[in-house]
Amino acid sequence: MDLDPEVEPYSEAWYERLTLLLGDAACRQLGFYAIPSDFLLSVVIPVFNERHTLSELVDRVRAVPVRKEIVLVDDCSTDGTRDLLKTWQHTQEDDPRNRLSIHFHDRNQGKGAAVRSGLAQSSGDVTIIQDADLEYDPAEIPRLLQPLIEGRADVVFGSRFLGDQPHRVLYYWHYVGNKVLTTLSNCFTNLNLTDMETCYKLMTREVVGSVGPRLKQNRFGIEPELTARIARGGFRVFEMSISYHGRTYDQGKKIGVKDGFQALWCIVRYGLAD
Ligand SMILES: Nc1nc2c(ncn2[C@@H]2O[C@H](COP(=O)(O)OP(=O)(O)O)[C@@H](O)[C@H]2O)c(=O)[nH]1
Numbered sequence: 406m407d408l409d410p411e412v413e414p415y416s417e418a419w420y421e422r423l424t425l426l427l428g429d430a431a432c433r434q435l436g437f438y439a440i441p442s443d444f445l446l447s448v449v450i451p452v453f454n455e456r457h458t459l460s461e462l463v464d465r466v467r468a469v470p471v472r473k474e475i476v477l478v479d480d481c482s483t484d485g486t487r488d489l490l491k492t493w494q495h496t497q498e499d500d501p502r503n504r505l506s507i508h509f510h511d512r513n514q515g516k517g518a519a520v521r522s523g524l525a526q527s528s529g530d531v532t533i534i535q536d537a538d539l540e541y542d543p544a545e546i547p548r549l550l551q552p553l554i555e556g557r558a559d560v561v562f563g564s565r566f567l568g569d570q571p572h573r574v575l576y577y578w579h580y581v582g583n584k585v586l587t588t589l590s591n592c593f594t595n596l597n598l599t600d601m602e603t604c605y606k607l608m609t610r611e612v613v614g615s616v617g618p619r620l621k622q623n624r625f626g627i628e629p630e631l632t633a634r635i636a637r638g639g640f641r642v643f644e645m646s647i648s649y650h651g652r653t654y655d656q657g658k659k660i661g662v663k664d665g666f667q668a669l670w671c672i673v674r675y676g677l678a679d
């Protein structure tokens with residue numbers, strides 16, 4: 406069978422050839438499916454002082470074989486990231502598959518504020534939140550999109566604690582903190598999640614339209630708030646395994662104990678009332 410290298414992965418032609426070769430059941434097992442050519446993915450990237458990783462991250466996002474708008478929100482970086490984004494803004498190449506949409510905050514407000522600005526600018530059929538470091542791998546995005554594109558899910562959470570995808574072994578107490586926060590969040594939402602704090606939350610346009618404008622948290626409290634609002638909206642939530650290439654504080658990780666306590670507060674706050 407001729408598998409022409411020019412055939413774009415996840416295109417109708419690619420999927421048709423693979424089904425002929427492998428059959429329908431094997432394609433389902435392997436996560437091979439077709440992404441419609443008119444499908445648009447919004448990738449919202451909150452950015453704060455990420456000059457060492459941002460270029461590579463955006464290259465990896467561009468390489469995802471889906472038509473996208475890449476919404477970058479700089480939260481007043483001071484390490485040169487802002488200048489890098491300004492140059493991109495002025496040298497936008499004409500790539501119809503990867504439209505860049507770049508926005509700047511004039512003061513630092515936190516990840517949540519950048520995510521909220523990004524969601525307000527996103528117009529895709531599905532939106533994913535993508536951190537600007539390299540802890541989460543954009544190559545996994547097509548797999549995460551499948552239940553959304555097939556109309557089975559409204560929201561997909563990428564879980565770092567499901568399955569056997571590669572994981573860097575790092576801080577034990579972070580893992581415990583994550584478990585505690587996820588469990589407490591589940592008690593309020595009655596969702597059976599394994600990783601509430603994951604950055605990989607994918608939402609259909611309907612979910613973004615309903616939940617996005619109501620978000621209030623500026624910092625990392627955005628994760629429990631978003632989760633609580635999704636649960637309250639009664640949307641169909643799926644969870645899929647993802648890999649995790651955690652970084653150390655020396656490598657630029659920013660989340661800390663204070664953020665854990667703030668997350669606790671947000672779980673209770675948004676668990677009790679809207
Ligand atoms: N907008 C904004 N983004 C931030 C801030 N701190 C972190 N981020 C971004 O939020 C994402 C997650 O930050 P990170 O330090 O990797 O958090 P962690 O991986 O959850 O510990 C990254 O894309 C950061 O650039 C901040 O103060 N403002």
Ligand SMILES: [Mg+2]
Pocket residue numbers: 536538540
């Ligand atoms: Mg990170």
